[in-house]
Amino acid sequence: MSSGFDFLGSTAGFSIAFSIIPYEAGDSYLWVYLVGITNTLLLSFLAIVATTMLGFFVGIMRLSKNWMVAQLASWYVEILRNTPLLLQILFWYLAVFAILPRPKNSVDILSLELFQLNNRGFYFPAPVPGDLFWLTMVTLLISVIVAYGIAIWAKRRQNATGVRFPAFWTGVGIIIGFPMLMFLITGSPLQWDIPVLKGFNFAGGSSVPPAFLAVFIALVIYHACFIAEMVRAGILSVSHGQTEASYSLGLKPGLTLRLVIIPQAMRAIVPPLISNWMNVVKNSSLAIAVGFPDLVAVFMQTSLNQSGHAIEIVAMVMFFYMTVSLTISGALNYYNKLVQLKER
Amino acid sequence: MKKLSLLGLGLGMMASLGFTAEMASAQSTLDIVKERGILRCQVGTPAPGFYQLDEKGDWYGSDVAICRAIAAAIFDDPSKVEFQSVTSAVRFTAMANGESDVLSRTTTWTLFRDTQLGLDFTAVNFYDGQGFMVDKDLGVSSALELKGATVCVLTGTTTELNLTDFSRSNDLGIEPVVFEDSNVRDDTFAKGGCDAITNDKSSLASTRAKFPDASKYVVLPETISKEPLGPVVRQNDSQWMDIVKWTVFALVQAEEMGIDSTNIMDMVANPATPEMARMLGVEGDLNKGLGLEKDWVVRIIKHVGNYGEVYEEYMGTKGEFAIGIPRDGSPNALWTKGGLMYSPPFR
Numbered sequence: 001m002s003s004g005f006d007f008l009g010s011t012a013g014f015s016i017a018f019s020i021i022p023y024e025a026g027d028s029y030l031w032v033y034l035v036g037i038t039n040t041l042l043l044s045f046l047a048i049v050a051t052t053m054l055g056f057f058v059g060i061m062r063l064s065k066n067w068m069v070a071q072l073a074s075w076y077v078e079i080l081r082n083t084p085l086l087l088q089i090l091f092w093y094l095a096v097f098a099i100l101p102r103p104k105n106s107v108d109i110l111s112l113e114l115f116q117l118n119n120r121g122f123y124f125p126a127p128v129p130g131d132l133f134w135l136t137m138v139t140l141l142i143s144v145i146v147a148y149g150i151a152i153w154a155k156r157r158q159n160a161t162g163v164r165f166p167a168f169w170t171g172v173g174i175i176i177g178f179p180m181l182m183f184l185i186t187g188s189p190l191q192w193d194i195p196v197l198k199g200f201n202f203a204g205g206s207s208v209p210p211a212f213l214a215v216f217i218a219l220v221i222y223h224a225c226f227i228a229e230m231v232r233a234g235i236l237s238v239s240h241g242q243t244e245a246s247y248s249l250g251l252k253p254g255l256t257l258r259l260v261i262i263p264q265a266m267r268a269i270v271p272p273l274i275s276n277w278m279n280v281v282k283n284s285s286l287a288i289a290v291g292f293p294d295l296v297a298v299f300m301q302t303s304l305n306q307s308g309h310a311i312e313i314v315a316m317v318m319f320f321y322m323t324v325s326l327t328i329s330g331a332l333n334y335y336n337k338l339v340q341l342k343e344r
Numbered sequence: 345m346k347k348l349s350l351l352g353l354g355l356g357m358m359a360s361l362g363f364t365a366e367m368a369s370a371q372s373t374l375d376i377v378k379e380r381g382i383l384r385c386q387v388g389t390p391a392p393g394f395y396q397l398d399e400k401g402d403w404y405g406s407d408v409a410i411c412r413a414i415a416a417a418i419f420d421d422p423s424k425v426e427f428q429s430v431t432s433a434v435r436f437t438a439m440a441n442g443e444s445d446v447l448s449r450t451t452t453w454t455l456f457r458d459t460q461l462g463l464d465f466t467a468v469n470f471y472d473g474q475g476f477m478v479d480k481d482l483g484v485s486s487a488l489e490l491k492g493a494t495v496c497v498l499t500g501t502t503t504e505l506n507l508t509d510f511s512r513s514n515d516l517g518i519e520p521v522v523f524e525d526s527n528v529r530d531d532t533f534a535k536g537g538c539d540a541i542t543n544d545k546s547s548l549a550s551t552r553a554k555f556p557d558a559s560k561y562v563v564l565p566e567t568i569s570k571e572p573l574g575p576v577v578r579q580n581d582s583q584w585m586d587i588v589k590w591t592v593f594a595l596v597q598a599e600e601m602g603i604d605s606t607n608i609m610d611m612v613a614n615p616a617t618p619e620m621a622r623m624l625g626v627e628g629d630l631n632k633g634l635g636l637e638k639d640w641v642v643r644i645i646k647h648v649g650n651y652g653e654v655y656e657e658y659m660g661t662k663g664e665f666a667i668g669i670p671r672d673g674s675p676n677a678l679w680t681k682g683g684l685m686y687s688p689p690f691r
Contacts, residue, residue: 015508015520025508094528098535119537120494199492200539201519209521210537288499291523291532301433301499301524308461310437 007307008033014302016293018209029303036295037320043212043294044281044324047219051280052273054220055227060257062232073228081225086286088218093290097210103201116195116202122213123195126206130189139182140175147171211292215284223280230272234265266339274332278325285321295320373445373577373584374635377418385411386428386435386444389526392550393659393667394450395429403427404665406658407448410469410575413591413648414446417640422647432501433524436461439578446588447576450544452502457576466589468574469651470659471675471684472544473567474506477552480562482539487566493539494519496529506569507542530554540564544571546659546669553667587634593687594641597623598650600678600687605649612642623690630690641690651685652678 008030015025019035020042062073080088100119101107109115116123147170154167183190195205238261246256285296295317304313377383387395387407395405403411403425412422430438430449439447440462450472451457453465476487476495484490487510497504499522511518521538523529530551533541541551545563552558574592577585598604601620603611615621622628625638634640648654652671657663660671677683 013508014504015511015518017520017522025512090528094531094535098532098537102536119535200490201492201494203492211521288524290528291521293522297499297522297524302504302522305433305436305499305501306456306505308436308457310440 003309003311005309005312007309007312010307012303012306014306016298017291018212018293029299029307032303033295033299033316036293036298039293039298040281040284040295040320041324043216043219043287043292044284047216047223047284048277048280050216050220051223051227051276054224056231058224058228059231059235062228063235077225077228080221081229085218085222085283086289088222089215089286089289092218093211093214097214100210103197106197106202114194118202119210120201121207121209123202123205123207125192125194126204128191128193130191132186133189135186136179136183136189140179143175143178147174150174209292211287211290214290215287215292219280219283223276223283226276227273230269230276231265234267234269235261237268238264263339267336267341270332270336270339274329274336277328277332281324281328282321373581374418374587377445381419381424383411383415383418383425384428384443384445385414385425386430386438386447386449387411388435388449389429389431391450391526391547392553392665393546393669394550395427395448396665404658406470406654407450407575409648409654409658410448410588410592411446413595413644414588416643416647417587417591417594417636420637420643420647431524432498436463439463439576442578445577445584450547450573451576452544453572453574454502462579463576464579464585466575466577466585467592468572468684469592469595470546470573472546472571472573474503474542474569474571475545475548475567476540476542476564477548477561478540478564479536480560484540484564487540487564487568488514488516490518490540491516492519494521494537496521496523496533496538496541498522498526498529498543499524501543502569502571503543510568526551544573546667549667549669583633583635587636590634591644593690594623594644595648595651595654596678596685597687597690598641598645599652599685600680603645603650604653605645605647608642608645612639619690 009028011026012029012032013025016023016032016035018039020038021035023031023035058073058076061069062077064070064073098119100117103118103120106116106118106123109117114125150170151167154165158164193204193206195202195207198204242260242264243256246260247253251259284294287294288297288301291297300313300317304310307313385408387403387405390396391405393405394407395403396408398404408427411425411427415424416422418424428438428444430444435447435449435451436457438444447463450470452472453468457463458465476490478484493516495507495518497507497520504520504522507518507520510516521532523532529541532538534555541548543551545567548563552561552563555561575588577588601616601623603620603624611620612624612626615624615626618627622630623641625631625640625642629638631638631640637643649657655671655676656666658666659669659676660666661668671677671683673682675684677685679686
């Protein structure tokens with residue numbers, strides 16, 4: 001067997017159905033590696049964000065005093081946590097997305113002729129920025145900094161004088177208002193490329209393939225169960241006396257949850273959350289079962305087969321997953337240090 | 345720092361695995377097989393015609409017949425084969441690390457694979473070509489009409505590369521959907537998840553044979569590639585390569601001479617020509633260089649039949665499980681009938 005990393009420079013020769021960075025069949029194996037990495041990162045990042053949100057929501061639902069809501073949440077967790085992820089991915093792919101109508105009979109979501117769903121994917125308009133669009137982006141950046149400054153000032157003033165200032169809503173107003181104003185002043189320099197039916201399928205706009213949707217939904221639904229359990233356990237770990245104390249200070253239940261319970265629960269939630277996020281990234285490699293071109297599919301399967309450099313390729317893929325896992329773990333450990341009880 | 349040294353350890357382990365595979369190949373494969381008492385033969389996941397399982401769990405098919413023929417030549421027993429069913433994506437690795445003795449699964453002979461994967465291609469037992477299959481309802485009659493179409497394809501195959509070449513050279517902008525598992529691919533295609541499916545034409549026939557309503561699908565006329573398929577062995581074991589190669593030739597030569605599984609014993613008793621006598625081990629010592637017994641060809645034909653018998657049984661039209669690919673006029677006919685099936689002389 002030939003060895004060494006020279007093959008990374010040679011032409012890959014196969015196509016990849018979905019990539020966020022531009023890819024053509026004449027590009028090199030090194031570029032295929034980057035295409036795989038970006039696809040995996042996109043899938044994992046979106047899945048982690050959605051998983052965490054759903055997980056928190058379900059975890060809190062499960063502790064609800066409303067019997068129906070709590071039961072619903074616990075059935076969801078118990079059923080989905082106990083079936084293998086691969087089966088769930090195949091279920092979403094073969095039983096849900098594969099039986100969607102063909103492009104000619106696409107589901108026109110909200111009947112706007114903008115969002116189309118069919119068995120080739122989900123199609124949506126793509127933004128095409130015009131000449132002066134950068135001014136809007138710059139305004140947005142400045143607004144965010146200003147809003148952040150106001151929030152800091154408001155907190156300091158509250159600490160010093162006890163007078164509250166509605167920093168959150170002011171911030172929202174600034175971040176939405178000023179860029180919008182700039183956008184209108186510069187003449188709305190943003191066009192939308194709308195997908196239209198052409199030949200066999202929709203052309204134009206952006207799209208994600210059904211395999212992406214299947215893997216994304218399966219990952220989110222599966223891992224959210226675990227996060228829900230962590231959130232539930234974390235909240236239960238906070239002594240009930242804290243709630244009572246908070247109520248006796250006159251805080252409403254919503255504020256109690258947000259200001260008293262969750263911050264203390266985070267100490268218990270974050271350590272298992274680290275490993276769960278890492279698992280989302282690692283499990284995204286199951287995408288190969290339904291043909292989504294993630295790093296494992298394009299690099300460890302196709303490239304390995306076409307080039308034969310097994311050791312180098314497996315090492316490169318291992319290196320990527322280890323780097324991502326260590327980064328996540330490092331970042332969350334740092335956060336954990338911040339929220340941990342500080343003994344003085 | 346501790347984590348980094350762990351990574352180093354992992355890499356070191358993988359490198360040493362590579363070394364053991366190298367050392368294992370120092371012993372000749374024939375000796376290993378004889379010592380083990382069984383041949384390890386790599387086939388694919390079941391595909392009608394090539395390799396399939398019957399109700400009892402026994403493998404049969406045209407590529408399986410090659411495995412059985414090699415086992416018959418060595419042990420005089422076609423059942424002394426351990427079949428390893430492996431996906432396209434891991435086949436070469438399984439060969440390279442010594443898990444299998446021979447790979448007999450629709451693998452296309454290409455220059456790159458022959459020279460850069462540590463493998464040797466031996467002979468061709470089936471000449472194939474890549475084509476497209478579509479649903480009749482799509483109303484397409486040529487592959488050149490597939491502009492912008494979505495096409496299902498298996499990963500790790502030459503098919504995937506040919507599809508891209510075809511799309512690029514004809515400016516079709518074909519969108520491939522790549523699968524690891526042929527069942528998921530077929531299911532996706534059957535539900536309309538892709539406009540067309542591409543593979544070797546024989547495999548398409550084999551896929552179509554699996555569908556409940558086979559007449560709904562049509563294979564388009566274009567053949568976009570040459571796909572010579574045949575058994576593969578590890579590099580640098582020329583005796584083992586000769587055994588596999590000449591097993592295929594023996595099947596072809598026997599058909600050319602009119603020897604089949606029914607008349608083989610009569611032919612041994614009464615060889616028609618000196619060449620037949622040499623081939624059947626009645627005269628001379630053609631077996632010697634191969635390290636096999638004198639009657640190795642007799643064993644093959646007796647147990648497995650000749651090339652034509654194998655073809656008709658599994659690929660052609662006569663056998664119970666044959667997938668109906670006509671042989672006459674195709675490259676798989678004997679050279680005496682205008683085909684490409686040709687054995688070097690047995691002398």
